[in-house]
Amino acid sequence: MLKYRLIVWCNCIGALLFIACSLLIDLKQVWQVIVSWLMGAACISVAVYYTDKMNEQG
Numbered sequence: 001m002l003k004y005r006l007i008v009w010c011n012c013i014g015a016l017l018f019i020a021c022s023l024l025i026d027l028k029q030v031w032q033v034i035v036s037w038l039m040g041a042a043c044i045s046v047a048v049y050y051t052d053k054m055n056e057q058g
Helices: 002-024 030-057
Strands: none
């Protein structure tokens, strides 16, 4: 249970960092912004998956 919580929190922090970094990148570099948002979405997806897995065991 603790490992799932750790995975969820780390992925949430990672998603925030990826999305925040996309705001710092020059918006003329569209592909970098898109990649940052996709990485953030991937982190959110992993967090949602492990939250569901944690709720099944809980």
